[in-house]
Amino acid sequence: MVSQISIVGAGIGGLSAALALQHFGYRVRVFEQARELREVGAGVVISPNAMHALNFLGVGERIASEAGPAGLFFARHFETGEVLKTRANDYVETFGAAYHQVHRADLQAALASAVLRNDPDCVRLGYSFEQLTQDSERVVATFSNGETVTSDALIGCDGGTSKVRACVFGDEVVNYTGQVAFRALVPMADVPPGLSEHPFAMYVGARRYFLHYPLRHRTIMNVIAVGREPDWQEEGWRIPAATEEFVKLYGDLYPPALQLIRAIAPGTLFKWGLRDREPLAQYTKGRVSTLGDAAHPMTPFLGQGACLAIEDAMVLGRAFAAADGFQQAFALYENTRKQRANGVQLASRRQGDEIQGATARGPNPGTDAVSHGLYAYNPVTVPLTPADPFDSARQ
Numbered sequence: 083m084v085s086q087i088s089i090v091g092a093g094i095g096g097l098s099a100a101l102a103l104q105h106f107g108y109r110v111r112v113f114e115q116a117r118e119l120r121e122v123g124a125g126v127v128i129s130p131n132a133m134h135a136l137n138f139l140g141v142g143e144r145i146a147s148e149a150g151p152a153g154l155f156f157a158r159h160f161e162t163g164e165v166l167k168t169r170a171n172d173y174v175e176t177f178g179a180a181y182h183q184v185h186r187a188d189l190q191a192a193l194a195s196a197v198l199r200n201d202p203d204c205v206r207l208g209y210s211f212e213q214l215t216q217d218s219e220r221v222v223a224t225f226s227n228g229e230t231v232t233s234d235a236l237i238g239c240d241g242g243t244s245k246v247r248a249c250v251f252g253d254e255v256v257n258y259t260g261q262v263a264f265r266a267l268v269p270m271a272d273v274p275p276g277l278s279e280h281p282f283a284m285y286v287g288a289r290r291y292f293l294h295y296p297l298r299h300r301t302i303m304n305v306i307a308v309g310r311e312p313d314w315q316e317e318g319w320r321i322p323a324a325t326e327e328f329v330k331l332y333g334d335l336y337p338p339a340l341q342l343i344r345a346i347a348p349g350t351l352f353k354w355g356l357r358d359r360e361p362l363a364q365y366t367k368g369r370v371s372t373l374g375d376a377a378h379p380m381t382p383f384l385g386q387g388a389c390l391a392i393e394d395a396m397v398l399g400r401a402f403a404a405a406d407g408f409q410q411a412f413a414l415y416e417n418t419r420k421q422r423a424n425g426v427q428l429a430s431r432r433q434g435d436e437i438q439g440a441t442a443r444g445p446n447p448g449t450d451a452v453s454h455g456l457y458a459y460n461p462v463t464v465p466l467t468p469a470d471p472f473d474s475a476r477q
């Protein structure tokens with residue numbers, strides 16, 4: 083098969099990249115290992131920086147209508163529930179775009195249907211990327227179904243454990259962070275009344291943090307918690323867990339929030355071991371670039387992994403539109419994105435230390451994303467940064 087631009091992975095980053103490239107007139111093919119497009123049952127925060135791009139690409143309205151408005155945010159003491167900090171929902175006034183808490187399946191469906199409306203043949207399912215070769219003429223990708231795909235350029239959007247990244251840049255050091263995350267969705271009808279009234283709250287405590295926020299017009303509560311647990315190491319978002327295990331690690335949590343843990347239905351709790359990787363020195367080599375978690379996998383403490391993937395996609399589309407050929411486009415994309423995305427990767431690590439009390443200050447709400455200036459970034463208008471003419475590493 084011959085494709086001008088190939089994307090590996092139909093997650094949030096891959097679909098956003100496809101949509102952005104289509105917007106600027108490019109025909110792309112997205113190769114996804116799964117046999118159907120199905121997201122994990124979890125929420126994802128889409129902050130104003132990413133909403134700018136989704137609005138520009140025509141999917142913002144659908145996302146807003148499915149998510150419903152975000153409420154007032156409370157940072158609370160882990161054990162007592164004492165309010166340490168609040169934040170009003172003033173994002174549109176402050177940043178020019180909204181802040182939404184979205185079911186991941188709704189985001190994926192909105193992106194996928196926009197991509198397929200533009201080109202019904204765009205997404206190929208059951209294509210698990212194995213390896214690639216490239217030369218001055220082309221890049222050839224091989225998939226486990228035996229197919230090979232020849233393209234002018236290829237973008238690895240295959241997530242934190244990216245095989246595309248490994249093929250291009252080799253094996254890397256991967257550190258278990260000593261942190262275990264839990265996630266679950268709870269119907270709002272089962273949530274203790276004190277919490278459902280103010281459903282957006284984070285609890286900061288020694289070695290652990292606990293977060294809940296509403297999805298789909300407050301009909302579902304999304305629960306996510308991360309705690310330090312040095313012995314446990316599996317990676318992946320779909321490892322089943324038992325409620326008792328969660329309760330045991332969070333037994334001293336503010337009682338109404340602990341009640342929320344107890345309300346998680348059997349079979350709906352999942353866990354995974356967080357990995358941390360060092361920032362990449364470069365995202366691109368020759369005809370192959372990387373985007374989203376494949377380029378800058380990060381811990382979840384600033385809730386920005388998906389948002390940065392969407393920012394990347396918007397800038398990539400603009401770079402292709404502005405450039406003369408893929409080489410210049412990748413250079414513009416990487417130069418515009420690397421400092422910001424690698425910076426957030428490191429800031430997210432520091433935020434974890436703050437909110438879990440690993441610094442001298444003890445547990446605290448941390449320097450939030452607003453203070454980091456994260457939400458003030460607009461990928462639709464940020465100036466594209468030209469390549470350094472002396473940088474030959476990407477070639």
Ligand SMILES: Cc1cc2nc3c(=O)[nH]c(=O)nc-3n(C[C@H](O)[C@H](O)[C@H](O)COP(=O)(O)OP(=O)(O)OC[C@H]3O[C@@H](n4cnc5c(N)ncnc54)[C@H](O)[C@@H]3O)c2cc1C
Nearest residue numbers: 091093094095115127211240241374375385386387388389
């Ligand atoms: C529970 C949870 C909550 C989160 N909350 C937030 C949040 O609130 N806000 C936020 O911004 N971020 C959040 N994140 C992080 C965010 O989800 C990720 O940063 C984001 O999904 C990255 O998108 P991606 O497209 O780069 O990778 P992924 O979403 O991982 O998508 C990768 C895609 O590539 C496919 N793939 C993988 N390998 C291959 C292969 N070999 N061949 C073909 N296809 C392949 C996968 O099947 C998948 O479809 C959260 C993450 C988790 C787990």
